[in-house]
Structure formats: structure tokens, C-alpha cells
Amino acid sequence: MAIDLSNTLIVAISATALFDLSESEDYLASLTEQDPQSAVEKFREYMKANEEEPLAIGAGYPLIEALLNLNGCGQSSTSDYNANAPLVEVVIISKSSPDTGIRVLNAIRRRGLCITRSAFISGSPVADYIADFKVDLFLTTNREDAQQVADAAICACAILDATPVNTYELDTDQLRIAFDGDAVLFDDSGELLYKQKGLKAFHDREERMSNLPIEKGPYADLLIKLSHLQKRLPITLTKSPICIALVTARNAPADLRAIKTLRQWGVNVDMAFFLGGLEKTSVLKSFAPHIFFDDSIQHINAARYAVPSALVPYHSSSLLHVPLPAKVTNPLSPNTSTTPSNLATLANLAKATGNTKPAKIAKTSKKLAPKSAKASTLNRSSGHS
Numbered sequence: 001m002a003i004d005l006s007n008t009l010i011v012a013i014s015a016t017a018l019f020d021l022s023e024s025e026d027y028l029a030s031l032t033e034q035d036p037q038s039a040v041e042k043f044r045e046y047m048k049a050n051e052e053e054p055l056a057i058g059a060g061y062p063l064i065e066a067l068l069n070l071n072g073c074g075q076s077s078t079s080d081y082n083a084n085a086p087l088v089e090v091v092i093i094s095k096s097s098p099d100t101g102i103r104v105l106n107a108i109r110r111r112g113l114c115i116t117r118s119a120f121i122s123g124s125p126v127a128d129y130i131a132d133f134k135v136d137l138f139l140t141t142n143r144e145d146a147q148q149v150a151d152a153a154i155c156a157c158a159i160l161d162a163t164p165v166n167t168y169e170l171d172t173d174q175l176r177i178a179f180d181g182d183a184v185l186f187d188d189s190g191e192l193l194y195k196q197k198g199l200k201a202f203h204d205r206e207e208r209m210s211n212l213p214i215e216k217g218p219y220a221d222l223l224i225k226l227s228h229l230q231k232r233l234p235i236t237l238t239k240s241p242i243c244i245a246l247v248t249a250r251n252a253p254a255d256l257r258a259i260k261t262l263r264q265w266g267v268n269v270d271m272a273f274f275l276g277g278l279e280k281t282s283v284l285k286s287f288a289p290h291i292f293f294d295d296s297i298q299h300i301n302a303a304r305y306a307v308p309s310a311l312v313p314y315h316s317s318s319l320l321h322v323p324l325p326a327k328v329t330n331p332l333s334p335n336t337s338t339t340p341s342n343l344a345t346l347a348n349l350a351k352a353t354g355n356t357k358p359a360k361i362a363k364t365s366k367k368l369a370p371k372s373a374k375a376s377t378l379n380r381s382s383g384h385s
Helices: 022-034 036-049 061-069 078-083 102-110 127-132 143-151 189-197 199-208 220-231 255-264 281-287 297-303 343-353
Strands: 009-014 088-094 117-120 137-140 156-160 168-170 175-179 242-248 271-274 291-294 309-311 361-364
Touching: 009 061, 009 220, 022 036, 036 102, 061 088, 061 175, 088 102, 127 143, 137 143, 143 156, 156 291, 175 281, 189 199, 220 242, 242 255, 242 281, 255 271, 271 281, 281 297, 291 297, 297 309
Parallel strands: 009 088, 009 137, 088 117, 137 156, 175 242, 175 291, 242 271, 291 309
Antiparallel strands: 156 309, 168 361
16 A cells, blocks of 8 residues: 655755765766766776765755654654654655665665665656655755756755855754745745845835735745644643744844744744844854755855755746856865866766755764865756765
């Protein structure tokens, strides 16, 4: 009998967002530069030889670990194991082949992650398969994949950049997520009005429409489902398994409409920060989320030095949409270009190769920064994801 996951929060994540695969990506690029004809077979042999080697965690790992902990993974009875749908389901979506993906599957088992579903699609576009798995949130390091999912309006999606700081081990007793407001939870009309006519025009509209709900943005349905999940979990006055924050540049008089909109959606966020244009990083450091979602590259580039941060792409038809540059400077190494050579060849090779109590950041632990500057994923796209 097919399992019913209609009430389950389903999160898909690329292998490169869950683990640090920059070393193998760089090796594939190197092979391609040296000899494109032999690169496929050499890369397969490399992956086979290293499939038992452990992988360092990627920028999305703390979030996934905290999400899975909501299930009380490994504590279910046999009847629960056989019949009950989990609260949260995580799916690995990789553009590797099944054969070259064994290292990722081994890493999942080695770290004890309860991830049982996966798709290895050998370089094919991901959007159709995201829809097939009925995903609520897709996290990837590949901006083209994220853009395709955003344009198809399949689910919430984001480009999860490698975090170029000493990131800390997050206390997974409580899942903490921070959302921006306009163009993320809410539609982009407010953002457009502000950019086109200025702050006063935006405030005048918001005050005039304070009793009318804002139209949904790309993350509204995710927030609503997360809120429903929150209500199914045990909550006391001192402890909640999930803490959700709105971190927005809105301030009075635009604050009231945002709160009333969430109420109309049946959502009660735990915290809301109406910053009125203040830099968001200080609040994010104090809140210490497992992930922060924002549509602004400026906000993401500041926040990513403090917390795991994910860029929400605009729909390609939006007036706010500006394609990310093909060649930019990696913040990890200001003088280093991150555009890989032979991108066209790599794209062709992809298919052939099969290619955390109020929890704050606690004790210092593993770096999420990639081993190579090439892995900054807002700055490049990879065929190995």
C-alpha cells in the first residue's frame, strides 16, 4: 500500500548542499581541461576509489539534521515504521549517476541520517522530478536548477551558498528558521513599489491596505505547512521544537499588515523583527537560525558570514529578476575567479558521468566553508549536484 505523505513536510536537497563535494567537482573540472575524451571514465574510477571516504558536511546539513530530529528518528515501533508517515521527509536529488552517487549514500548512512528516498538523474533537469516527489522545499547549489523550479512554481526553492565562516554546530533540540517578508513569504508587489516609487509610496499603500491580506509569495505555502507541523508537536511555555522568525526590512506603518496577513493564513510566527532598513545580520546572529531565506543578494552576502543563508530566486518574468553574473569574485578569495573553464563540456559530461531550548549556535565545530574557492555556489553552477 502506498504511503500517504500529504501531511508530511517534504524537503529535497542536492547532494552538494548536504555535503561538501567541492573536491570531486574540482577534480572533474581538472580532468575535463586535461582531456575531455577520457574525463568520464577517469572520474567514474575516482568516485569508485573514494566511495568509502567520509564527506565533510555542506551548508544545508545542520538544517536537514534538525528537520529529521523532529521525527524522533529511530525511536518508532515496528508498526510505526511500517505504516506511519513521518512528520518530515528528506529526499536527495543528485545529478550524478547511481554508480557515482554511492559515496553520498555511504555518507548518509555513516552520519546516521534517516534519509531513505533519493533520485540520481545523470545530469537531467531536476524540475520534473521535484514535482514527482511532491516537494515543499528544494535546496540546491545549482542556480539554473533553482531557477527552473522557481519558474515552474513547483515549490519553494533556494540557492544554498557555502558559508565562508567558521560555522558552529547548531543545537538540534529546536529547529530555527528565519524568513524575509516581501518577495519571499509575501508577493513582490511591495518590493517593486518601493524600488519604483520609494519608501513613502510603499508606506502609504501599506497603511491604506492594512486590513487587506498581502498576496502569497513563493514561501507562503511552506510557512503554512511548517506552522501546521508545529501545531502537531508537543509545546510547553518554556520549550517548542520549532521556532520561526520573520526578519524583514518593513517597519511601521507596514508592520501591521504583515502580522494580519499571517493571522489570516492561520500562522503564528514565534518572532518578528521589523528592522526598517537596519542591517539584518546582528539580529540573525542572536536568533541563530539553521537557515535564513532572503531574496536580496546584498542581505544574503552579509548574512552568510554569520548563519547558513539561502537566496530565493525571483521568477524569470518578475521585474525584479536580474540574472546572476556568469563570472564574479569569490568572497573567500577576492582575487580568484570562480567561473570553471569548459562549462559547455562539463554540461555534456554531466549525463555521461552520471554526472539546532531556545537553541542558539553552541560550541564551535566543523567549518562549512568549502575546501576550494570554486565551491561558492552563488558564483558558479555545477553539473555535479
